[in-house]
Amino acid sequence: MSEPPLHARPRVAFLGLGAIGRPMAARVARLYPLTVWNRTAEGARRFGEATGARVAATPRAAAEAAEVVLTCLPTSADVEGLLDGPDGLLAGFRPGALLVDCTSGSPAASRRIAARLRAAGHGFVDAPVSGGTNGAEAGSLTVMLGGEEQDVLQAREVVRAFGQRIEHLGGVGTGHAMKAVNNALLAVNILALGEALTALARAGVRPGPAVGVLNASSGRSFVSEVLVPERVLTGRFPPTFRLALLHKDAGIAAELADECGVDHPILAHAVELLARARAILGEEADYIEALRVNERQAGVELRA
Ligand code: NDP
Numbered sequence: 001m002s003e004p005p006l007h008a009r010p011r012v013a014f015l016g017l018g019a020i021g022r023p024m025a026a027r028v029a030r031l032y033p034l035t036v037w038n039r040t041a042e043g044a045r046r047f048g049e050a051t052g053a054r055v056a057a058t059p060r061a062a063a064e065a066a067e068v069v070l071t072c073l074p075t076s077a078d079v080e081g082l083l084d085g086p087d088g089l090l091a092g093f094r095p096g097a098l099l100v101d102c103t104s105g106s107p108a109a110s111r112r113i114a115a116r117l118r119a120a121g122h123g124f125v126d127a128p129v130s131g132g133t134n135g136a137e138a139g140s141l142t143v144m145l146g147g148e149e150q151d152v153l154q155a156r157e158v159v160r161a162f163g164q165r166i167e168h169l170g171g172v173g174t175g176h177a178m179k180a181v182n183n184a185l186l187a188v189n190i191l192a193l194g195e196a197l198t199a200l201a202r203a204g205v206r207p208g209p210a211v212g213v214l215n216a217s218s219g220r221s222f223v224s225e226v227l228v229p230e231r232v233l234t235g236r237f238p239p240t241f242r243l244a245l246l247h248k249d250a251g252i253a254a255e256l257a258d259e260c261g262v263d264h265p266i267l268a269h270a271v272e273l274l275a276r277a278r279a280i281l282g283e284e285a286d287y288i289e290a291l292r293v294n295e296r297q298a299g300v301e302l303r304a
Helices: 021-031 041-051 059-064 076-080 107-119 132-138 149-159 174-202 207-215 222-232 243-259 265-281 287-298
Strands: 012-015 034-037 068-071 098-101 123-126 141-146 163-170
Touching (some): 012 021, 012 059, 021 034, 021 041, 021 132, 034 041, 034 059, 068 149, 076 107, 107 123, 107 174, 107 243, 123 149, 123 174, 141 174, 163 174, 174 207, 174 222, 222 287, 243 287
Parallel strands (some): 012 068, 068 098, 098 123
Antiparallel strands (some): 123 141
């Protein structure tokens, strides 16, 4: 299908040019007329210079310039914090606007936000992503959509700019539920591998061969196949996704299980361990650095 001319496509606003928001917004800029806003104005100015996107001075001004507004902030509370006040999104939304929230947020908060927007005649879709900053650059993210059919149809048109697998999971909040559970499993894998590899190192098995055997055996995972070889064994630890955000995601999944009356002893313990790692390593540590806590405790380094 051929693309409509640029002026006939929906205008998009993107708020939150962080580690993953920036490359996602850059993909949107290739397909749609784009306006961006970032809390720290310098980030938006540099993005505008690099991509030709317009820069808005406030969330309100960003919303005024678009039919579809995307947010990608650390938490749902941060998204809620942009809604109100004279410079807020609600003051700027055009009639029938759609908010597509790519934050890895909380289902309950999303339902709250959606209800407020619906009362003002606007739509809401939760659209968290998976695939990391590399996936955002390549346009190969998985996008998990929660919302009403009509809104999801409209959201799909825009998120295809950075998404490859785009899945509509159900009503508002289901995208966020799916994302939280995915990241909870990622967290459990990271924590388990930290224990396993340090125990093996102490038992005299070198980390390189240990990871090689795991990856040819049934104990393998994305963490053992990709994260540990690329980031831990090499000692590179590139900053792509903050441990603080993984802790937040595991917490959302635990809350969800609680609300649904589902026992979750493994997840509850993972949340505690992540909180401890976050306290030790700080707010800027990358997620895979959680293994440094195991390394320090065992007095080993998991390098090839
Ligand atoms: P970062 O911490 O790198 O960036 C956060 C962005 O949100 C920055 O633009 C920051 O602005 C802005 N921000 C922070 N607090 C507020 C606030 N209170 N009000 C307005 N803006 C605010 O996060 P990421 O880009 O890594 O993550 C964004 C979301 O995407 C998170 O929910 C995360 O869990 C999720 N995610 C991240 C992935 C990754 O690989 N990084 C992968 C998949 C999902 P400023 O520039 O001023 O700091």
